[in-house]
Amino acid sequence: MGKDGTVHKVRHIGLTACNTTDVHHLLGLIARNVSGLGIVPKGHRPCRKLWRKVDAANDNYAHHLSKRLVDLAVEWGARVIVFENLKHSRPDKNRHGSARMRRRVCYWLHRRVMKYTAYKAKARGILVALISPKDTSTRCSLCGSLDTSRAGNILACRNCGTVHNSHVNAAINIGMTWFIREEKRLRQKTA
Template structure:
Protein backbone atom coordinates (compact mmCIF):
# COMPACT_ATOMS: atom_id res chain seq x y z
CA UNK A 1 0.00 0.00 0.00
CA UNK A 2 1.52 3.31 -1.16
CA UNK A 3 0.24 6.63 0.21
CA UNK A 4 0.79 9.91 -1.59
CA UNK A 5 -0.55 13.28 -2.66
CA UNK A 6 -1.73 12.71 -6.24
CA UNK A 7 -3.26 9.36 -5.33
CA UNK A 8 -4.08 9.30 -1.63
CA UNK A 9 -3.49 5.55 -1.65
CA UNK A 10 -2.50 2.87 -4.15
CA UNK A 11 -2.64 -0.87 -3.65
CA UNK A 12 -1.57 -4.04 -5.41
CA UNK A 13 -1.82 -7.62 -4.19
CA UNK A 14 0.78 -10.38 -4.23
CA UNK A 15 0.55 -13.92 -2.92
CA UNK A 16 2.87 -16.85 -2.38
CA UNK A 17 1.05 -18.77 -5.10
CA UNK A 18 1.35 -15.86 -7.54
CA UNK A 19 4.00 -13.27 -6.58
CA UNK A 20 3.13 -11.20 -9.67
CA UNK A 21 1.39 -8.03 -8.40
CA UNK A 22 -2.29 -7.92 -9.37
CA UNK A 23 -5.65 -6.21 -8.73
CA UNK A 24 -4.19 -2.70 -8.70
CA UNK A 25 -6.42 -0.08 -7.11
CA UNK A 26 -6.02 3.72 -6.91
CA UNK A 27 -7.73 6.10 -4.48
CA UNK A 28 -7.59 9.61 -5.88
CA UNK A 29 -6.31 12.46 -3.71
CA UNK A 30 -8.12 15.09 -5.82
CA UNK A 31 -10.91 15.74 -3.31
CA UNK A 32 -8.47 16.26 -0.43
CA UNK A 33 -6.32 18.57 -2.58
CA UNK A 34 -9.44 20.58 -3.47
CA UNK A 35 -10.45 20.88 0.19
CA UNK A 36 -6.93 21.96 1.20
CA UNK A 37 -6.79 24.54 -1.60
CA UNK A 38 -10.23 25.93 -0.80
CA UNK A 39 -9.47 26.44 2.88
CA UNK A 40 -6.01 27.87 2.16
CA UNK A 41 -7.68 30.52 -0.03
CA UNK A 42 -10.19 31.32 2.72
CA UNK A 43 -7.40 31.63 5.29
CA UNK A 44 -5.44 34.06 3.14
CA UNK A 45 -8.49 36.29 2.69
CA UNK A 46 -9.29 36.24 6.41
CA UNK A 47 -5.69 36.95 7.38
CA UNK A 48 -5.66 40.00 5.11
CA UNK A 49 -8.80 41.19 6.92
CA UNK A 50 -7.15 40.36 10.29
CA UNK A 51 -9.99 37.98 11.21
CA UNK A 52 -7.75 35.60 13.11
CA UNK A 53 -10.69 34.28 15.12
CA UNK A 54 -12.27 32.97 11.92
CA UNK A 55 -8.95 31.58 10.68
CA UNK A 56 -8.85 29.25 13.68
CA UNK A 57 -12.50 28.29 13.24
CA UNK A 58 -12.19 27.30 9.59
CA UNK A 59 -9.02 25.37 10.47
CA UNK A 60 -11.11 23.10 12.69
CA UNK A 61 -13.69 22.70 9.93
CA UNK A 62 -11.00 21.83 7.37
CA UNK A 63 -9.64 19.17 9.71
CA UNK A 64 -13.07 17.59 10.13
CA UNK A 65 -13.77 17.52 6.39
CA UNK A 66 -10.34 16.05 5.52
CA UNK A 67 -10.63 13.44 8.29
CA UNK A 68 -13.98 12.36 6.90
CA UNK A 69 -12.41 11.74 3.50
CA UNK A 70 -9.52 9.83 5.08
CA UNK A 71 -11.95 7.59 6.96
CA UNK A 72 -13.81 6.83 3.71
CA UNK A 73 -10.56 5.88 1.96
CA UNK A 74 -9.38 3.78 4.92
CA UNK A 75 -12.69 1.89 5.01
CA UNK A 76 -12.41 1.12 1.29
CA UNK A 77 -8.83 -0.07 1.75
CA UNK A 78 -9.91 -2.50 4.47
CA UNK A 79 -12.69 -3.78 2.19
CA UNK A 80 -10.08 -4.22 -0.57
CA UNK A 81 -7.82 -6.23 1.77
CA UNK A 82 -10.66 -8.44 3.01
CA UNK A 83 -11.25 -9.90 -0.46
CA UNK A 84 -8.00 -11.88 -0.05
CA UNK A 85 -7.35 -14.90 2.14
CA UNK A 86 -5.26 -14.07 5.23
CA UNK A 87 -4.33 -10.54 4.04
CA UNK A 88 -1.41 -8.51 5.36
CA UNK A 89 -1.29 -4.75 4.70
CA UNK A 90 2.23 -3.46 4.02
CA UNK A 91 3.05 0.26 4.16
CA UNK A 92 6.17 2.43 4.24
CA UNK A 93 7.65 3.60 7.52
CA UNK A 94 7.53 7.35 6.88
CA UNK A 95 8.93 8.82 10.11
CA UNK A 96 10.85 12.10 9.73
CA UNK A 97 9.97 12.36 6.02
CA UNK A 98 9.06 16.04 6.37
CA UNK A 99 12.52 16.85 7.74
CA UNK A 100 14.00 15.85 4.37
CA UNK A 101 11.77 18.08 2.25
CA UNK A 102 13.88 20.65 0.41
CA UNK A 103 11.65 21.90 -2.41
CA UNK A 104 10.20 25.37 -2.95
CA UNK A 105 8.31 27.08 -0.11
CA UNK A 106 5.01 26.50 -1.94
CA UNK A 107 5.80 22.81 -2.51
CA UNK A 108 6.89 22.34 1.10
CA UNK A 109 3.68 23.94 2.40
CA UNK A 110 1.63 21.62 0.22
CA UNK A 111 3.53 18.51 1.29
CA UNK A 112 3.40 19.50 4.96
CA UNK A 113 -0.40 19.43 4.59
CA UNK A 114 -0.24 15.91 3.16
CA UNK A 115 -2.18 13.62 5.53
CA UNK A 116 -0.17 10.46 4.86
CA UNK A 117 0.55 9.58 8.51
CA UNK A 118 -3.04 10.12 9.59
CA UNK A 119 -4.29 7.93 6.75
CA UNK A 120 -1.83 5.20 7.76
CA UNK A 121 -3.05 5.49 11.36
CA UNK A 122 -6.68 5.08 10.28
CA UNK A 123 -5.81 2.10 8.09
CA UNK A 124 -3.89 0.40 10.91
CA UNK A 125 -6.67 1.05 13.44
CA UNK A 126 -9.39 -0.33 11.16
CA UNK A 127 -7.19 -3.25 10.12
CA UNK A 128 -6.63 -4.21 13.76
CA UNK A 129 -10.40 -4.25 14.31
CA UNK A 130 -10.66 -6.78 11.46
CA UNK A 131 -7.70 -8.86 12.63
CA UNK A 132 -5.60 -7.86 9.59
CA UNK A 133 -1.85 -7.53 10.34
CA UNK A 134 -0.12 -4.29 9.31
CA UNK A 135 3.62 -4.27 8.58
CA UNK A 136 5.85 -1.24 7.92
CA UNK A 137 8.91 -1.47 5.67
CA UNK A 138 11.88 0.72 4.78
CA UNK A 139 10.80 3.25 2.09
CA UNK A 140 14.24 3.41 0.43
CA UNK A 141 13.91 3.50 -3.39
CA UNK A 142 10.30 2.26 -3.42
CA UNK A 143 9.42 5.10 -5.82
CA UNK A 144 12.60 4.71 -7.93
CA UNK A 145 12.98 0.94 -8.28
CA UNK A 146 11.54 -1.07 -11.19
CA UNK A 147 9.30 -3.65 -9.55
CA UNK A 148 9.96 -6.08 -12.41
CA UNK A 149 13.77 -6.12 -12.73
CA UNK A 150 14.92 -4.13 -9.67
CA UNK A 151 16.78 -1.39 -11.59
CA UNK A 152 16.74 2.00 -9.85
CA UNK A 153 15.67 4.97 -11.99
CA UNK A 154 13.63 8.16 -11.62
CA UNK A 155 9.92 8.36 -12.40
CA UNK A 156 8.90 10.84 -15.11
CA UNK A 157 5.67 12.60 -14.21
CA UNK A 158 3.00 10.04 -13.43
CA UNK A 159 4.90 7.24 -15.20
CA UNK A 160 7.81 5.06 -14.21
CA UNK A 161 9.99 4.07 -17.18
CA UNK A 162 12.70 1.50 -16.64
CA UNK A 163 15.70 2.03 -18.97
CA UNK A 164 16.91 -1.51 -18.29
CA UNK A 165 13.91 -3.78 -18.97
CA UNK A 166 11.65 -1.29 -20.79
CA UNK A 167 8.78 -1.34 -18.27
CA UNK A 168 6.44 1.66 -18.61
CA UNK A 169 4.10 1.78 -15.65
CA UNK A 170 2.01 3.99 -13.37
CA UNK A 171 4.48 5.31 -10.79
CA UNK A 172 2.19 4.78 -7.78
CA UNK A 173 1.34 1.21 -8.76
CA UNK A 174 5.05 0.57 -9.23
CA UNK A 175 5.74 1.96 -5.75
CA UNK A 176 2.99 -0.17 -4.21
CA UNK A 177 4.48 -3.28 -5.84
CA UNK A 178 7.91 -2.40 -4.46
CA UNK A 179 6.46 -1.94 -0.98
CA UNK A 180 4.91 -5.41 -1.17
CA UNK A 181 8.18 -6.88 -2.45
CA UNK A 182 10.13 -5.22 0.37
CA UNK A 183 8.33 -7.62 2.70
CA UNK A 184 8.05 -10.68 0.48
CA UNK A 185 11.72 -10.67 -0.58
CA UNK A 186 12.62 -11.71 2.95
CA UNK A 187 10.05 -14.50 2.73
CA UNK A 188 11.62 -16.06 -0.37
CA UNK A 189 8.86 -14.99 -2.78
CA UNK A 190 9.74 -13.86 -6.31
CA UNK A 191 8.70 -10.98 -8.51
CA UNK A 192 7.47 -11.18 -12.08
CA UNK A 193 5.50 -9.29 -14.73
CA UNK A 194 3.56 -6.05 -14.17
CA UNK A 195 0.22 -6.27 -12.34
CA UNK A 196 -3.14 -6.60 -14.05
CA UNK A 197 -4.48 -3.30 -12.71
CA UNK A 198 -8.17 -2.51 -12.31
CA UNK A 199 -7.17 1.18 -12.30
CA UNK A 200 -10.05 2.22 -10.02
CA UNK A 201 -10.03 5.65 -8.44
Protein backbone atom coordinates in the same frame (compact mmCIF):
# COMPACT_ATOMS: atom_id res chain seq x y z
CA MET B 1 0.32 -9.82 -4.24
CA GLY B 2 0.74 -13.52 -3.84
CA LYS B 3 3.43 -15.25 -1.78
CA ASP B 4 5.52 -15.72 -4.90
CA GLY B 5 5.48 -11.96 -5.61
CA THR B 6 3.01 -12.04 -8.49
CA VAL B 7 0.54 -9.17 -8.65
CA HIS B 8 -3.01 -10.46 -8.65
CA LYS B 9 -5.09 -7.29 -8.45
CA VAL B 10 -4.50 -3.55 -8.67
CA ARG B 11 -7.12 -0.93 -7.94
CA HIS B 12 -6.93 2.84 -7.75
CA ILE B 13 -9.02 4.08 -4.87
CA GLY B 14 -10.82 7.31 -5.75
CA LEU B 15 -13.17 8.69 -3.16
CA THR B 16 -15.72 10.98 -4.75
CA ALA B 17 -17.61 11.22 -1.46
CA CYS B 18 -14.69 13.13 0.06
CA ASN B 19 -14.24 16.41 -1.75
CA THR B 20 -10.56 17.35 -1.53
CA THR B 21 -11.20 20.57 -3.45
CA ASP B 22 -12.89 21.88 -0.30
CA VAL B 23 -9.61 21.45 1.59
CA HIS B 24 -7.64 23.20 -1.15
CA HIS B 25 -10.18 26.04 -1.13
CA LEU B 26 -9.87 26.38 2.65
CA LEU B 27 -6.07 26.35 2.42
CA GLY B 28 -6.28 29.11 -0.18
CA LEU B 29 -8.45 31.19 2.17
CA ILE B 30 -5.98 30.64 4.99
CA ALA B 31 -3.04 31.64 2.80
CA ARG B 32 -4.85 34.78 1.66
CA ASN B 33 -5.79 35.76 5.22
CA VAL B 34 -2.31 35.11 6.64
CA SER B 35 -0.38 36.79 3.80
CA GLY B 36 -1.10 40.31 5.04
CA LEU B 37 -0.28 39.66 8.68
CA GLY B 38 3.51 39.80 8.46
CA ILE B 39 5.14 38.35 11.58
CA VAL B 40 2.56 36.58 13.71
CA PRO B 41 3.05 37.03 17.47
CA LYS B 42 3.83 33.88 19.45
CA GLY B 43 0.68 32.22 20.76
CA HIS B 44 -1.58 33.93 18.19
CA ARG B 45 -3.25 31.47 15.83
CA PRO B 46 -4.84 33.18 12.85
CA CYS B 47 -7.68 31.47 10.97
CA ARG B 48 -8.46 29.06 13.79
CA LYS B 49 -11.97 28.26 12.47
CA LEU B 50 -10.67 27.60 8.97
CA TRP B 51 -7.97 25.26 10.32
CA ARG B 52 -10.66 23.36 12.26
CA LYS B 53 -12.62 22.92 9.01
CA VAL B 54 -9.48 21.65 7.24
CA ASP B 55 -8.84 19.25 10.11
CA ALA B 56 -12.43 17.94 10.05
CA ALA B 57 -12.38 17.47 6.25
CA ASN B 58 -9.04 15.64 6.42
CA ASP B 59 -10.26 13.45 9.27
CA ASN B 60 -13.36 12.51 7.27
CA TYR B 61 -11.25 11.73 4.21
CA ALA B 62 -8.80 9.61 6.24
CA HIS B 63 -11.66 7.60 7.80
CA HIS B 64 -13.27 6.93 4.41
CA LEU B 65 -9.96 5.95 2.82
CA SER B 66 -8.94 3.64 5.68
CA LYS B 67 -12.35 1.95 5.61
CA ARG B 68 -12.04 1.43 1.86
CA LEU B 69 -8.52 -0.04 2.24
CA VAL B 70 -9.64 -2.52 4.89
CA ASP B 71 -12.77 -3.45 2.92
CA LEU B 72 -10.61 -4.16 -0.16
CA ALA B 73 -8.21 -6.25 1.92
CA VAL B 74 -11.12 -8.32 3.25
CA GLU B 75 -12.67 -8.63 -0.23
CA TRP B 76 -9.38 -9.81 -1.75
CA GLY B 77 -8.43 -12.08 1.17
CA ALA B 78 -5.30 -10.10 2.05
CA ARG B 79 -3.69 -10.80 5.42
CA VAL B 80 -1.39 -7.75 5.48
CA ILE B 81 -1.69 -4.07 4.53
CA VAL B 82 1.74 -2.51 4.01
CA PHE B 83 2.55 1.22 4.29
CA GLU B 84 5.76 3.16 3.82
CA ASN B 85 7.07 4.42 7.15
CA LEU B 86 7.25 8.18 6.55
CA LYS B 87 7.78 8.99 10.22
CA HIS B 88 11.14 10.63 9.57
CA SER B 89 10.11 12.40 6.36
CA ARG B 90 9.65 16.09 6.99
CA PRO B 91 8.82 18.97 4.64
CA ASP B 92 11.76 21.15 3.62
CA LYS B 93 11.96 24.00 6.14
CA ASN B 94 13.36 26.40 3.53
CA ARG B 95 10.18 26.31 1.43
CA HIS B 96 7.32 28.69 2.16
CA GLY B 97 3.82 29.35 0.91
CA SER B 98 0.94 27.19 -0.15
CA ALA B 99 3.12 24.35 -1.52
CA ARG B 100 4.58 23.91 1.96
CA MET B 101 1.10 23.90 3.51
CA ARG B 102 -0.10 21.27 1.02
CA ARG B 103 2.90 19.09 1.85
CA ARG B 104 2.18 19.45 5.57
CA VAL B 105 -1.44 18.43 5.06
CA CYS B 106 -0.28 15.45 2.97
CA TYR B 107 1.88 14.21 5.85
CA TRP B 108 -0.97 14.65 8.32
CA LEU B 109 -3.23 12.52 6.13
CA HIS B 110 -0.65 9.77 5.70
CA ARG B 111 -0.31 9.34 9.46
CA ARG B 112 -4.06 9.49 9.99
CA VAL B 113 -4.78 6.96 7.28
CA MET B 114 -2.18 4.59 8.78
CA LYS B 115 -3.57 5.05 12.29
CA TYR B 116 -7.21 4.54 11.26
CA THR B 117 -6.37 1.62 8.98
CA ALA B 118 -4.42 -0.07 11.79
CA TYR B 119 -7.31 -0.19 14.23
CA LYS B 120 -9.91 -1.05 11.57
CA ALA B 121 -7.70 -3.82 10.17
CA LYS B 122 -6.95 -5.22 13.64
CA ALA B 123 -10.69 -5.54 14.26
CA ARG B 124 -10.97 -7.62 11.05
CA GLY B 125 -7.88 -9.77 11.77
CA ILE B 126 -5.54 -8.08 9.26
CA LEU B 127 -1.97 -7.08 10.05
CA VAL B 128 -0.68 -3.58 9.19
CA ALA B 129 3.06 -3.38 8.51
CA LEU B 130 5.49 -0.54 7.84
CA ILE B 131 8.50 -0.68 5.52
CA SER B 132 11.30 1.71 4.65
CA PRO B 133 10.40 4.07 1.78
CA LYS B 134 13.95 3.89 0.37
CA ASP B 135 13.86 3.60 -3.44
CA THR B 136 10.26 2.32 -3.60
CA SER B 137 9.23 4.95 -6.14
CA THR B 138 12.42 4.90 -8.24
CA ARG B 139 13.29 1.18 -8.44
CA CYS B 140 11.97 -0.83 -11.39
CA SER B 141 9.61 -3.48 -10.00
CA LEU B 142 10.47 -5.88 -12.82
CA CYS B 143 14.29 -5.99 -12.82
CA GLY B 144 15.16 -4.06 -9.62
CA SER B 145 17.27 -1.44 -11.39
CA LEU B 146 17.55 2.11 -10.07
CA ASP B 147 18.43 3.38 -13.56
CA THR B 148 14.96 4.81 -14.25
CA SER B 149 13.47 8.06 -15.50
CA ARG B 150 10.15 9.50 -14.46
CA ALA B 151 7.79 11.81 -16.32
CA GLY B 152 4.55 12.42 -14.46
CA ASN B 153 2.91 9.07 -13.74
CA ILE B 154 5.20 7.17 -16.12
CA LEU B 155 8.35 5.41 -14.93
CA ALA B 156 10.67 4.07 -17.63
CA CYS B 157 13.44 1.61 -16.82
CA ARG B 158 16.61 2.12 -18.83
CA ASN B 159 17.91 -1.33 -17.87
CA CYS B 160 15.08 -3.61 -19.05
CA GLY B 161 13.18 -1.10 -21.21
CA THR B 162 9.80 -1.53 -19.52
CA VAL B 163 7.44 1.35 -18.90
CA HIS B 164 5.35 1.33 -15.70
CA ASN B 165 2.66 3.42 -14.09
CA SER B 166 4.73 4.98 -11.31
CA HIS B 167 2.04 4.46 -8.64
CA VAL B 168 1.55 0.78 -9.47
CA ASN B 169 5.33 0.32 -9.66
CA ALA B 170 5.75 1.86 -6.18
CA ALA B 171 2.94 -0.29 -4.75
CA ILE B 172 4.58 -3.45 -6.13
CA ASN B 173 7.94 -2.39 -4.66
CA ILE B 174 6.34 -1.73 -1.27
CA GLY B 175 4.79 -5.22 -1.28
CA MET B 176 8.02 -6.86 -2.46
CA THR B 177 10.06 -5.04 0.19
CA TRP B 178 7.75 -6.44 2.87
CA PHE B 179 7.96 -9.98 1.41
CA ILE B 180 11.77 -9.83 1.32
CA ARG B 181 11.97 -8.52 4.88
CA GLU B 182 9.64 -11.22 6.21
CA GLU B 183 11.50 -13.94 4.32
CA LYS B 184 14.78 -12.80 5.92
CA ARG B 185 13.14 -12.87 9.36
CA LEU B 186 11.92 -16.42 8.82
CA ARG B 187 15.37 -17.55 7.70
CA GLN B 188 16.98 -15.99 10.78
CA LYS B 189 14.47 -17.69 13.08
CA THR B 190 15.05 -21.11 11.56
CA ALA B 191 18.84 -20.73 11.46
